[in-house]
Amino acid sequence: MAFDKYEFYQRAVQSPDVDAAFLQRVFQEIRGRDGKILREDFCAAFALCCHWAKLGSDKIAYGIDLDPEPLQYGRDHYLSLLEAEAQTRVKTFLTDVLNPELPKADIIAALNFSYFGFKDRPTLKRYFEACYKSLDADGLLVLDCFGGPACMEPNEHETEYDDFSYFWDQDSYDPITNEARFAIHFKLPGQKKLTNVFTYDWRLWSLAELRDLMLECGFSKVHYYWEGTDDEGEGDGEYAKVESGEICESFVAYIVGAK
Ligand SMILES: C[S@@+](CC[C@H](N)C(=O)[O-])C[C@H]1O[C@@H](n2cnc3c(N)ncnc32)[C@H](O)[C@@H]1O
Structure with a gap:
């Protein structure tokens, strides 16, 4: 059977059910409503759209991407699994997220760091301004962000699953521009390692830079969600609203711009 890169990406990288519940909780926590x-x-x-639609019959989700291939994959593999009624509450748009004509929303989520692809401040500012305009009056822009000293040098990290290994490979880091290149590889038992299945050419934005830009674009307040630690000092996957972070080798945090 042909290797299905989107299936392995989902299994290794995404937790759309957890993300949907997290966004639901964050909105309730900050706005006091659903x-x-x-x-x-x-x-x-x-x-994520498909899991959001499963949270209740009042939930509506819009997905935006400029590549038709993953959108079609989502229609075939995720949307088709929803009940017919729920399917009608999910719509996708084949367009740029910088498009100023996108539909209004309570929450705009840009996850798995994709906005790191906007490598200059004017472009990221255009994006935040467009988000601000299309959010409802009490809307939230939710981004994830990673950082820490471990991201300031090349490294490769392997995660083993029962039937495959996933590799997150940082190829480069430029201390002047904060630009870095990353790749995802997979290895299935008895097969050659499949390299560069997904590649990313990013600028690593800091939480402080993101906060300053959000405020400049009109957001009235910026919130942070930081991961808790387990008994062994590792991240426990539980995120709580904080005022300051903790020193660690690497982190994934959420930053929320409140309109
Ligand atoms: C890292 S992948 C998807 C990440 C996904 N949000 C997740 O949680 O795993 C990035 C996606 O962003 C899309 N993309 C990149 N630049 C874009 C833009 N300016 N407007 C819309 N989609 C864009 C790419 O086509 C690709 O499907």
Whole structure:
């Protein structure tokens, strides 16, 4: 059977059910009401949209991506699994997230760091301004962000699953521009390693830079969600709203711009 890169990406990288529940909780925590409309920017196969639609019959999801291939994959593999009624509450748009005509939403989520592809400040500012305009009056822009000293040098990290290995490979880091290149590889038992299945050419934006830019674009407040630690000092996957972070080799955090 042909190697299905989107299936392995989903299994290794994504937790769309956890993300949907997290976004629901964040909106409730900050706004004191249930968020209804989610826009998933850089949505690829829009797995998050599909899980959002499963959270309730009032939930609506819009997925935005400029590549037709993952959008079609999502229609075939994720959207088709939803009940017919829920399918009608998920819509996708084949367009740039910088398009100023995108639908209004309570929450705009840009996850798995895709906005790191906007490597200059004016372009990221255009994106935040466009998000601000298309959010509802009490809307939230939710981004994830990673950082820490471990990201400031090339390294490769392997995660072993029962039937494959996933590799997150940082190829480069430029301390002047903060630009870095990354690749995802997979290895299936008895097969050659499949290299560069996905590649990324990014600028590593810091949480402080993102906060300053969000405020400049009109967001009234910026919140942070930081991961807790387990008994062994490792991340426990539980995120809580904080005022300051903790020193660690590498982190994944969420930054939330509140309109
Ligand atoms: C890292 S992947 C998908 C990440 C996905 N959000 C996730 O959570 O795993 C990035 C996606 O962003 C899309 N993309 C990149 N630049 C874009 C842009 N300016 N507008 C819309 N989609 C874009 C690519 O086509 C690709 O499908």
